[in-house]
Amino acid sequence: MLRLLTTFSSRTGRVALLAIFFILSLTWMLLSPSHDNPGLPTYSARYGHNSPHPIDSLIQTAENDLQDLLETEAHDLQDAADKYRARRGRHPPPGFAEWYKFAKSKDSLIVEEFFDQIYTDLTPYWALEPKELRRLARSIPTRILVRNKTAIMKTDEPRSWMDSWYDLVSKLEDGLPDLDMPINVMDETRLVVPWETITEYMQKEKVNRVMPSPSHVKSEYMSLNDWDGEDVEPYNPGFTVPGEGGYWEMARVGCPPGSPARNTNLPMVDFNEPPWEYGNFERLSYHGYVSNFSLAKDPCVRPEMQVLHGTFLEPVSVSTSHNLMPLFGGSKLPMNNEILLPPAMYWAQNDHYSGGEQEHGGPWESKTNKAVWRGAATGGRAREPNWTGFQRHRFMAMMNATAVAQAEKNQGHGINFRLPNYADYKLKDDGSVPQLLADHTDTGFNHLVCHPYIESDPRCPYLDPYFEVAPGMAMKTMYDFKYLPDLDGNSFSGRYRGFMLSTSLPIKATIYNEWHDSRLIPWVHFVPMDTTYLDIYGILAYFLGGRDDTARKIALAGKSWGEKVLRREDMQIYTYRLLLEYARICDDQREFLGYVDDLKAA
Incomplete structure (x- = not known):
């Protein structure tokens, strides 16, 4: 089974993974050919109209992974204890039999890997x-x-x-x-x-x-x-605040000595110029798409995140220790050492983060054929001029048809983003991408979170020239749209579980780990997206360009799976x-x- 790689030291496995994907991309043609919608960017006929798209291969491999995972389910207490000992090298803890009985009473899947x-x-x-x-x-x-x-x-x-x-x-x-x-x-x-x-x-x-x-x-x-x-x-505990170099210098000591994060010092960034190092994702990706979500979201192998993510640019608050001590939390970066719990936002049954426990959206066919996002311009303390490095600001700009059209005329650069090489994604450079965004996206900030912060004023002098404040949108209203991009804020996104349980398709970008990561398989239960967002146009073009059935399949598979492994009962069991x-x-x-x-x- 192709298992996700989680550390920089797994580079050999990464090469093998890409080789397998390359073979699949040349031989596998199970999915139906696309039927291009007029006016939409399309995957080029370079491989032939009936040849598979790279995402086809990623989906097929992920489906095989899921099947392998399901075959490891334990069906009784003895089996569960045996699998525990085989995987952990210890006896299960006291209370294991009572835990197993509790889990089975909640109709839980007992898969040892879920607890890694x-x-x-x-x-x-x-x-x-x-x-x-x-x-x-x-x-x-x-x-x-x-x-x-x-x-x-x-x-x-x-x-x-x-x-x-x-x-x-x-x-x-x-x-x-x-x-x-x-x-x-x-x-x-x-x-x-x-x-x-x-x-x-x-x-x-x-x-x-x-x-x-x-x-x-x-x-x-x-x-x-x-x-x-x-x-x-x-x-x-020795909690301290960042010194020179900011949080990046504090965080990268948690990376392996041979990793890019430990070996790479980016030059001082001039935020008045469009950055930045994007080639790393292009090298890690499979034809421009995320093939290994754990690797793609790991700052230890993505040193460019120090200038592309608010967590490293200027977090709202930092109080960090380099000493190991017991400390539980809802999310963490791959180099952090907290003990993960199901986030309080997921347990709280707060409609702001879930849309309502019983509200999951209507039938796929009745949804608006657009990607929707609403939220505040969080991610850290986005000031003038460092805001151009923040992830949410970048995504909002890249979803703006006018900004993208201008970038196409400006050597592929916007004020805070770089366009992907359209040829790599087989996209047309004839205005199709801006048209795609104009027709099929509805994104915006409902508060620009200016600093100094004024809660009652959603505007911001240094952001107003680039972003209009959009009306807010309740979660349950977002479920009326087919595609739900999900982005990091100050840490993880508290809406992700709600998105997973909806009848819409989550498109997830993050650098944070959560308790449920080993339970969800990218390209089967959700669509992974890189935090540079270089792949977003290709993702949208793929699904909107005649693969609506594939989008529906992943959306409903994620919902069905989430109702087995992301329930409140599953949070209790974990x-x-x-x-x-x-x-x-x-x-x-x-x-x-x-x-x-x-x-x-x-």
């Missing part, structure tokens, strides 16, 4: 002593505790997202051991441990990993009641298992804690 993020996040913590982990956990004022099967929230001030996470944990409290769970309540991530340190910790965990005989295994977690009464020395594992790592007897009832019965 838990082990990516938690493995380094095995290198720290349990008592030290418990001490570190006390250093964050925003925490959720579990004591004697009761969840308790501690916070320095009222915080709505803390309320949502507390609600999630409290619904699981009957099955949870004692634990202290620090929460990151900022939009931005807070931990970047140097790659060398994390590698040392990972190696230590691997060397010390054991699977004791069933007779030596303990099934009871420790109580923290006595620990609560101990006088524990306070811990200073969190339940995560906290069993986390509590084990913080337990003084952790090496001997486990579930082995199935082995004793055998």
Whole structure:
């Protein structure tokens, strides 16, 4: 099975992946030929009118991946425990049987790979002593505790997202051991441990990993009641703000030493000139399209993101530590070290982020044949002149027919974007792309988020010449459109789950990781898009140029799949298992804690 590559060191696998795609692109012709709509950009007949488009090959390979994934489903407790041991090299944690029963009662698919993020996040913590982990956990004022099967929230001030996470944990409290769970309540991530340190910790965990005989295994977690009464020395996490070089310099220490992010220093950017390094995506892509979503969104292999994304240009707030400590959050960059939870926005049942839990949009055939996006010009502190590097501003400009028409006359450059090479995407340079945008997009900012920020004023003097403020649009209204681009803001997009569960087609661009990433397969459940957005015109031309049935298929497949793996029940199941594992790592007897009832019965 072609598995997603997640680190720069997987370059060999990347070459193999491209070779397979190349073979597929020459031999596979399962999808029906396109029927070009008049006036739309079309894929050239260079391969012949009946030859496959590169996206055809990406879809076919992704469908094979999904089939392989489904074949790994566990169908009973014994099977689930066996698959756990085979993949993790340990016994499952105590409470695993109760967790499995809970998951099955929610009609869940039990696929071990769905929980890989838990082990990516938690493995380094095995290198720290349990008592030290418990001490570190006390250093964050925003925490959720579990004591004697009761969840308790501690916070320095009222915080709505803390309320949502507390609600999630409290619904699981009957099955949870004692634990202290620090929460990151900022939009931005807070931990970047140097790659060398994390590698040392990972190696230590691997060397010390054991699977004791069933007779030596303990099934009871420790109580923290006595620990609560101990006088524990306070811990200073060492949170700091960026120095010279901004957040990029703080973040790239989490990348491998041989990665482009560690080896590449971009020259000082003149934001008065259109940047920037776009060739990296062209080299990583498959004929201009995302073939490996994990690789494409990894800043460690995309050093150009330091001038193409607000997270690195000027985040709204930064408070970062280079020390490893327990800290849970809703999203993170690939080089960050937080422990991922389902985001509070997804759990909160807030119509602003979901459109309503029961509102998913009408039949595909009744939808407007356009791509729609509305939102604020967030992504960080976009000031004059650095706003030209921000991702949302770039996307809005690239979706503007007039701006693109002007860029076509200006050597392919707009004020804050560069057009792709149309020949690479087999697009026509006869005005078809601006016409496509005029006819098939409805995008705009409903607030320009000027700095200094005035909530009541959606305008901004230095942005007004380039962007008009558009009327807002409720999520449930967006579902009346077929195509839903989804972009990073200050961190991840809180609308993504709602988009996935809709009957519309999400087109997703991000550099952030979330809890559900291993559950979703690009090109089967959603359409991946690069954060440069060089591929957006090709994507739109592909689907609007006679492949409406393919768009509908992915949209409905994503919705159907989301109703199996992205439900509120699935967030509970993920969190339940995560906290069993986390509590084990913080337990003084952790090496001997486990579930082995199935082995004793055998």
